[in-house]
Amino acid sequence: MTAHSSSAALAAPSAEGVNGVALAVFVFFFVAVTVMGFLAARWRKAEQSASLDEWGLGGRSFGTWITWFLLGGDLYTAYTFVAVPAAIYAAGAAGFFAVPYTILVYPLIFTFLPRLWSVSHKHGYVTTSDFVRGRFGSKGLSLAVALTGILATMPYIALQLVGIQAVLDVMGVGGGENTNWFVKDLPLLIAFAVLAAYTYSSGLRAPALIAFVKDGLIYLVIIVAIVYIPIKLGGFDHIFDAAGKAFAQPGAVPGKPRGELTSGPHAQWAYATLALGSALALFMYPHSITATLSSRSRNVIRRNTTILPLYSLMLGFLALLGFMAITAGTDIKGNPQLAIPQLFEDMFPSWFSGVAFAAIGIGALVPAAIMSIAAANLFTRNVYKDFLKPGATAEQEHKVAKLVSLLVKVGALVFVLTMDKTVAINFQLLGGIWILQTMPALVGGLFTRWFHRWALLAGWAVGMIYGTLAAYGVASPTQKHFGGSAAEIPGIGEIGYIGLTAFVLNVVVTVVLTFALKAAKAPDGVDETSPGDYTADIGDKGVTADLPQAPAEAPAEH
Amino acid sequence: MSEPESAAEPPERGPIVTPTRVVAGVCLLAPFVAMLWVSSYARIEPKLIGIPFFYWYQMLWVPVSTVLTAVAYKLVQREQRARKGGVAK
Numbered sequence: 001m002t003a004h005s006s007s008a009a010l011a012a013p014s015a016e017g018v019n020g021v022a023l024a025v026f027v028f029f030f031v032a033v034t035v036m037g038f039l040a041a042r043w044r045k046a047e048q049s050a051s052l053d054e055w056g057l058g059g060r061s062f063g064t065w066i067t068w069f070l071l072g073g074d075l076y077t078a079y080t081f082v083a084v085p086a087a088i089y090a091a092g093a094a095g096f097f098a099v100p101y102t103i104l105v106y107p108l109i110f111t112f113l114p115r116l117w118s119v120s121h122k123h124g125y126v127t128t129s130d131f132v133r134g135r136f137g138s139k140g141l142s143l144a145v146a147l148t149g150i151l152a153t154m155p156y157i158a159l160q161l162v163g164i165q166a167v168l169d170v171m172g173v174g175g176g177e178n179t180n181w182f183v184k185d186l187p188l189l190i191a192f193a194v195l196a197a198y199t200y201s202s203g204l205r206a207p208a209l210i211a212f213v214k215d216g217l218i219y220l221v222i223i224v225a226i227v228y229i230p231i232k233l234g235g236f237d238h239i240f241d242a243a244g245k246a247f248a249q250p251g252a253v254p255g256k257p258r259g260e261l262t263s264g265p266h267a268q269w270a271y272a273t274l275a276l277g278s279a280l281a282l283f284m285y286p287h288s289i290t291a292t293l294s295s296r297s298r299n300v301i302r303r304n305t306t307i308l309p310l311y312s313l314m315l316g317f318l319a320l321l322g323f324m325a326i327t328a329g330t331d332i333k334g335n336p337q338l339a340i341p342q343l344f345e346d347m348f349p350s351w352f353s354g355v356a357f358a359a360i361g362i363g364a365l366v367p368a369a370i371m372s373i374a375a376a377n378l379f380t381r382n383v384y385k386d387f388l389k390p391g392a393t394a395e396q397e398h399k400v401a402k403l404v405s406l407l408v409k410v411g412a413l414v415f416v417l418t419m420d421k422t423v424a425i426n427f428q429l430l431g432g433i434w435i436l437q438t439m440p441a442l443v444g445g446l447f448t449r450w451f452h453r454w455a456l457l458a459g460w461a462v463g464m465i466y467g468t469l470a471a472y473g474v475a476s477p478t479q480k481h482f483g484g485s486a487a488e489i490p491g492i493g494e495i496g497y498i499g500l501t502a503f504v505l506n507v508v509v510t511v512v513l514t515f516a517l518k519a520a521k522a523p524d525g526v527d528e529t530s531p532g533d534y535t536a537d538i539g540d541k542g543v544t545a546d547l548p549q550a551p552a553e554a555p556a557e558h
Numbered sequence: 559m560s561e562p563e564s565a566a567e568p569p570e571r572g573p574i575v576t577p578t579r580v581v582a583g584v585c586l587l588a589p590f591v592a593m594l595w596v597s598s599y600a601r602i603e604p605k606l607i608g609i610p611f612f613y614w615y616q617m618l619w620v621p622v623s624t625v626l627t628a629v630a631y632k633l634v635q636r637e638q639r640a641r642k643g644g645v646a647k
Contacts, residue, residue, distance in 0.1 A: 093600075099616045100593035103623050107586040110627055236608030261602060262612040268596035276594060299635070306628040309620050316617040320609070 018172035019345065025354025026171065026361060029217070030191070033210045033362050037198030040205040051394040052126055052401055055203035056377045057294045060121070064303050066208055067295040070370070071304060072311045073211035074291045075105075075282065077156075078163030078364030081218070081318060086336040088322025092247050092259030094267055096319055097274045102312040104279035106305040113283065114298040115446045115534045122533040127374075128289050128442050129382040135445040137525025138453040139386055144460055145438045146382035149286040150408075152431030153375045156285070157412035158424040160364040160371075162337070164191055165416070167357045170341035185417055191361070196409050199369045200402050204294055207369040214366050217359035219314065221344075225356075226317045229324050229347050242327040269494035270486040277500035281436040286374035287367065298537045368409070376405035426482040430471055433485065433499035437463035440503075440510050446534065453525050455513035463506030470498045578637045582630040589623040 053060060062070065080098070087095030116131065125131045128149065133142035168187050198206045233239055240261065247259040263271045282288060295301055318340075325332075325339040330346060332338045344356040380401040385392045392400070416424060441456045476483025489496040592598075593616070602610040 093612060096613065096616065099620070103589050103593055103616075103619055106623065106627055107589055107630075110586060110630065237605075238608070240605075240608060240610060261610055263596050263600045265597070265600075268600060272594040272596050276590075302631050302634070306624055306631055309624040309627075312620045313617065316613070316620065320613065 019350055019353065021350035022345070022354035022357060023171050023173065025351055026167075026358045029213070029355070029358035029362060030194075033213050033365070034194050034198065036209050036213065037194070037202060037206040040198070040202040040209040052377065052380060052397045053124075055398055056126060056373055056380075056401055057290065058204040058208060060294055061296055062208065062294050062300070063296050064300050064307075067291065067300050067304050068307055069211040069215055070204075070208045070291045070294065071288070071308060073207065073214050073363070073366035074287055074370050075102075075308075075367075076218075076311050076315060076363075077160060077367040078360050079156075079159040080315070081360055081363060082163050082166050082337050082340055083159075084315060084319050085322035085325065085340045088319050089325050089332070089339040090259065090336045092243070092261055093263045094259070094271065095322065096316075097271050097278075098319065099312060099316045100272075100275040101278045101282075102315060103309065104275060105282050106309055108279060109283055109292075110302055110305040112443055112446060113289075113292050113301050116289070116442075117293060117295070117298055117301055118536040119446070119529055119533045120293055122536050123529065126293070127286065127378045127381050128284075128438070129378060132441050132445060133382070133386070134528045135449070136441070136451075136453040136456070137527060138457070141441055141453050141457050141460075142382050142386065144457060145441055146378045148434050148438050148460075148464070149378050150375045152435040153286055153371050154408065154412055154415070155424050155427035155431050156287075157368050157371045157375075157409065158415045159428050160368040161188060161192070161412060161416040162424060163364045164188060164361050166335075166337045167341050167360050170338060170345050171357060188416075189413075191365070192409065192413050195365050195368060196406055199372060199405055199409075203402075204290070204370065204373055207366045207373075208294075210362065210369075211366050214359065214362040217355060218363060221352075221356045221359045222314050222317055224352070225321060225344070225347075229321070229328075229343070232347060233324055233327050239323050239327045243323040246326050266495070269489070269492075269496050273489075273497035273500045274486065277436060277497040277503065278432065280439060280503070281432045281499060284435045284438055284442065286378055287371040290370060290374040290377060368412075372405040372408045372412075373401075375408045376401040379404045422479065426479075429482060429485050430468060433467035433471060433502060434464060436499045436503045437467065437506050440507055444510075449527055450514065451510055452514040452517040452522065454522060455510045455517055458513050459506040459508075459510030462509045463502040466505055467498055467502035470502070474498075576637065578633050582633045585626040585630040585633075588626055589619060592619055592622075 084095060084098045087098075089095075116128070119125065119131060119134075123130075123134055125134065127146065129142040129146040132145050133139055136142075165188060173187050230236055230239060244261050247261060248257050250257060260267070283292075292301055295304075321340055321343060325343045328343060328346060330339055330343045332342060341357065341360065345353050348356060380397050384400050385397060389396070437460050440451065440459055444451050444456070470487050471485065472481050474483045474485070474487050475481065485498055486495050487498050487501075488494070489501050599615045600612055602612065604611055606614040
């Protein structure tokens with residue numbers, strides 16, 4: 001999940017004293033989850049383990065509760081917990097769009113993902129690109145979807161590191177400007193080495209197990225924060241009064257106030273389109289799909305859409321912490337990302353700050369692990385097996401995926417260490433716009449075979465190009481380009497989410513070209529699925545609880 | 559944007575549009591109408607324990623949409639069981 005808060009200028013904060021107690025508590029939890037991560041390989045292990053189904057989808061065996069923790073750990077990331085309140089802190093109401101966004105996600109998941117689950121189980125699909133290739137008989141379209149997924153996931157992993165960095169900085173171990181780069185980044189390097197090692201050895205089981213600890217801590221911290229901090233600050237009335245006064249002050253844009261307490265008349269289109277566009281984009285991300293496909297049955301997914309919103313409620317409370325940081329006069333050292341970690345440090349006793357920081361830190365590890373696994377699945381199935389080595393065996397797939405998951409993480413690490421943090425945020429913002437462009441092929445394909453594969457490819461290309469160019473053209477007070485994810489919608493004249501505009505353009509191009517291509521009798525690809533596949537469930541003919549052998553052989557080459 | 563909503567009734571064995579599915583579809587559609595109609599809730603008053611309407615109203619929709627999704631789940635599940643000839647899993 002993202003907060004689209006690119007305006008958050010990220011200055012490197014200066015180091016102060018190290019908070020020893022908080023650091024000790026943090027390290028304790030970190031070591032505990034590391035041990036869990038390595039032990040996870042033995043948890044619910046199947047007899048035949050050297051396959052992508054086992055490593056990359058946890059054997060497709062997860063029930064309602066594990067799926068709940070996994071999806072929750074996956075969608076509500078450390079970056080979310082840092083960035084959503086940071087956006088509220090910076091601009092007020094506009095940052096709250098994360099709440100309607102996560103409300104809208106669940107009806108969408110309810111409608112789409114059970115169908116994807118069924119067809120994937122029937123044909124042994126591991127990724128969305130597997131499905132697109134099977135449905136439209138087009139390796140080109142499948143490659144486009146796979147590359148978009150990998151491209152959009154990389155900066156997302158990088159942002160998890162940004163989340164950990166914010167916590168380390170506040171604890172005083174992030175290092176200052178004049179520290180040696182190696183000493184400065186050592187804690188981050190250790191955290192990532194640990195993450196990479198247990199993902200490599202345990203696959204999706206590691207984040208699934210660690211997600212229990214992560215969410216337990218997160219819930220605890222937020223409940224305590226939402227009760228304890230308002231009491232300390234003199235109640236919500238006072239908090240919102242103070243915040244309202246702060247927002248009325250002139251902000252970074254000359255002649256405009258810093259923010260508003262409710263969405264103003266000119267901000268409402270942006271608010272609504274951001275919520276809708278982000279909701280549509282969220283479950284297109286490879287890591288959401290990976291967590292969904294790892295569940296045991298259709299009903300596990302549907303049941304989850306009725307219990308996952310508990311996280312949205314938490315997110316809403318968390319967002320309110322942004323107002324509390326304003327009222328408390330939290331010193332953010334020019335970096336809004338530090339608002340929440342710093343608020344915790346100021347308000348809580350040291351040991352509980354440690355718990356809170358551990359929650360954020362571990363909260364970064366779970367999604368980072370799932371994301372790297374999802375990207376590895378995509379590469380292995382849709383680039384390696386489709387294009388580089390068509391005859392790859394299950395063992396080879398498994399090996400390649402493990403290696404790629406390492407490479408993806410190293411890439412993210414290099415990204416964060418060598419480039420400015422704003423670059424990661426810019427790319428993350430672009431990633432959301434990009435991933436939305438795979439929706440016509442995926443969701444369209446789940447419900448109809450009417451679209452033509454070449455039209456879908458053309459629509460995707462148009463959406464990608466428009467989205468990238470439009471985002472490039474957005475300036476903010478701190479940046480000349482990629483200053484935000486909202487721009488004027490052509491023809492309507494209101495400000496709206498670029499991703500959604502690009503998506504509409506994408507659909508229009510796809511529909512028009514499908515008519516044209518059908519009229520020209522362009523060859524339609526082979527569809528290996530049948531209508532019944534989309535509603536198949538455990539217990540139906542041809543659908544077994546586990547598919548130990550299927551994924552390697554099932555998707556026939558055309 | 560009408561695409562995801564109209565997709566709420568997947569084609570299956572038997573008639574595609576049934577009263578049950580229409581009700582389930584409405585349950586799934588309602589949060590979209592409520593949340594995307596921003597001007598209906600973009601105000602400060604009435605406050606709830608000091609929290610402006612804008613915030614508590616949207617947070618209220620979290621449990622409301624949860625209940626609606628649960629209703630849709632029960633309806634769809636019941637219909638599926640009926641179609642499979644009462645075979646409970």
